[in-house]
Amino acid sequence: MKNSEKIENKLLKNLKLCTLPLPHRRSLPFEFYWQNSIFTQEKKRIFTDQWLGLGRADRLMLPGQYEALELCGQALLLIRDQDKALRLYANTCRHRGAKLLEGNGQCQAISCPFHGWTYSQDGVLIHAKEMDKNPNFDFAEHSLIEYDLKEVEGFLFAFIGSESTSLEKQLGDFAKLHKPWALNDLVTTRRQAFEVQCNWKAFLDVFNEYYHLNNVHPTSIDNLYWKPEESDITSGDYASQFGLTSGTGALLEAQQLSALSKMASLTEPWSLGARYSWIFPNMTFAASQEAIWVYEATPISSERCQIRQSICFPKSTTELPDFNEKSLAYYQRLDDAMSEDIIALENQHKGLRNSPSLQGQFSPLMEENVASFSNWYATKMI
Ligand code: FES
Numbered sequence: 001m002k003n004s005e006k007i008e009n010k011l012l013k014n015l016k017l018c019t020l021p022l023p024h025r026r027s028l029p030f031e032f033y034w035q036n037s038i039f040t041q042e043k044k045r046i047f048t049d050q051w052l053g054l055g056r057a058d059r060l061m062l063p064g065q066y067e068a069l070e071l072c073g074q075a076l077l078l079i080r081d082q083d084k085a086l087r088l089y090a091n092t093c094r095h096r097g098a099k100l101l102e103g104n105g106q107c108q109a110i111s112c113p114f115h116g117w118t119y120s121q122d123g124v125l126i127h128a129k130e131m132d133k134n135p136n137f138d139f140a141e142h143s144l145i146e147y148d149l150k151e152v153e154g155f156l157f158a159f160i161g162s163e164s165t166s167l168e169k170q171l172g173d174f175a176k177l178h179k180p181w182a183l184n185d186l187v188t189t190r191r192q193a194f195e196v197q198c199n200w201k202a203f204l205d206v207f208n209e210y211y212h213l214n215n216v217h218p219t220s221i222d223n224l225y226w227k228p229e230e231s232d233i234t235s236g237d238y239a240s241q242f243g244l245t246s247g248t249g250a251l252l253e254a255q256q257l258s259a260l261s262k263m264a265s266l267t268e269p270w271s272l273g274a275r276y277s278w279i280f281p282n283m284t285f286a287a288s289q290e291a292i293w294v295y296e297a298t299p300i301s302s303e304r305c306q307i308r309q310s311i312c313f314p315k316s317t318t319e320l321p322d323f324n325e326k327s328l329a330y331y332q333r334l335d336d337a338m339s340e341d342i343i344a345l346e347n348q349h350k351g352l353r354n355s356p357s358l359q360g361q362f363s364p365l366m367e368e369n370v371a372s373f374s375n376w377y378a379t380k381m382i
């Protein structure tokens with residue numbers, strides 16, 4: 001079936017305006033932030049055709065440690081096996097489909113709560129009561145469905161579509177650009193999940209632009225951020241922009257005295273600012289002087305998203321005697337700024353929902369990562 005039969009022709013025409021060179025480029029038409037038919041298309045073109053960010057690998061270090069998570073409506077299970085390899089399965093029993101595990105934890109084996117089928121950590125069915133009485137039953141045919149999973153610079157990437165593409169090509173020069181932050185050496189010290197009443201793209205947009213800072217964060221963090229430099233020209237499917245900060249962007253203006261030591265790997269100018277990067281489509285992070293904080297966004301519907309947030313420090317920082325006390329100020333900065341962003345995002349959603357079909361324009365410099373994403377996204381959807 002042709003695209004035009006799936007997305008209205010008028011919208012497709014408007015989407016082409018998102019691929020124009022700056023400064024002619026337009027933002028995504030408002031329908032792309034709430035219409036169900038668009039969401040259906042995204043599932044095919046964006047979420048099963050790309051490697052998707054799954055956050056940091058170090059959060060599950062011990063054999064049997066797992067996290068149940070959803071990605072674009074698909075229930076997944078991330079688990080570290082006895083050989084210390086991380087694996088990603090459909091969180092779905094091969095018997096009659098029950099969800100196997102919830103939340104986080106550690107287990108010897110994966111046992112289904114419905115009828116008790118049990119799988120080893122490497123996904124093999126090892127116990128299914130009474131099934132030895134079925135002469136046609138073959139345990140080997142009932143392993144968990146496993147997806148491709150890779151780790152790059154401490155980040156996890158999953159491919160949940162049918163035929164995986166090249167992650168190396170998708171990431172391009174990502175590792176080179178972020179080398180100063182020694183991302184492989186970072187340790188996750190807090191991870192949390194929450195939901196926001198907005199489209200998943202709107203959440204990632206706001207994290208990546210400077211334009212809202214003085215309206216939305218006037219007394220919390222706005223004064224920390226200088227005007228950013230131009231976005232980097234990257235060779236992969238990601239956008240990145242660096243800007244200098246007064247003090248550190250990782251703490252509230254009022255709590256700058258709680259700063260922990262800067263990452264030892266950083267030299268100037270990187271030690272004097274923050275880099276905001278967006279790995280298309282669904283993962284973004286800020287790399288500051290002392291820490292990075294990462295967001296994975298996944299749609300629950302076209303109008304609601306789930307966000308998973310992690311904050312990570314160099315291992316040496318986490319071993320400092322005052323780390324536990326001082327890290328609280330970092331967590332507070334994330335929570336306070338996020339509360340302000342959520343108010344802005346949910347207000348934006350109410351405004352664009354069922355509105356006339358409109359497309360904004362981008363402020364040069366202040367919204368460059370958002371403009372890059374809009375271009376990338378439109379190219380995938382047209
Ligand atoms: S659905 Fe899992 S054992 Fe029946």
Ligand SMILES: [Fe+2]
Nearest residue numbers: 206207216341
């Ligand atoms: Fe913000």
